[in-house]
Amino acid sequence: MxxxxxxxxxxxxxxxxxxxxxxxxxxxxxxxxxxxxxxxxxxxxxxxxxxxxxxxxxxxxVPEEVENVFYQIENWVHSKSDQIELKFSGDIRIDPGGIISVEVGGKRYHKYVGGLRGVTVKRKGENSFLLSRSYSP
Incomplete structure (x- = not known):
């Protein structure tokens, strides 16, 4: 088959x-x-x-220099002194709402800090700023 x-x-x-x-x-x-x-x-x-x-x-x-400026301003706000001098190679501004603007190296950094009402910033020298307030905390 x-x-x-x-x-x-x-x-x-x-x-x-x-x-x-x-x-x-x-x-x-x-x-x-x-x-x-x-x-x-x-x-x-x-x-x-x-x-x-x-x-x-x-x-x-955030650069350490900027963090240091923020830290100094926060500590000063809660202290009894009426003014503080900051040595800083950038620019510092305080907006009316309590926002700190710090410019260094072409970059701007912001931080909110309560208790900045009435605080003015004056440039004393090329790298020096005087922050003062018109009332005591």
Whole structure:
């Protein structure tokens, strides 16, 4: 007993096998391309987030000299003295709402301090400021 298969049937089976294998190759290549592009997108997003994080850190970083000025003014506001002299290489302004604006190196830093009503800022010298108030706390 022999099983005879016609040559046309063999060619048909071979034809279907080739088409199925080509479809599998195309699907595999598509999957790999999508996966590669996804990884590159993830890397790009990670790179952008890292640079944004660094820029935010740079923007939020307040120089020690400015922090020192804020600290001295806050301590003076709660003290009994009527004036304080600050040596500082930038510019100091006090807005009516109690916001201290300190400019150094072309950048301006702001901080709210309560109790600054009636406080005036006078420049005494190139790097010296006199803060005085018209009433006692």
């Amino acid at each position: 022999s099983l005879e298969v016609s040559p046309n049937a063999l060619w048909g089976i071979l034809y279907v096998a080739v088409i199925v294998s080509l479809l599998l190759v195309v699907l595999l290549l598509t999957y790999l391309a999508i996966n590669r592009s996804r990884r590159s997108v993830y890397k790009l997003i990670e790179k952008k987030l890292t640079s944004l994080e660094k820029r935010m850190d740079d923007l939020l970083k």
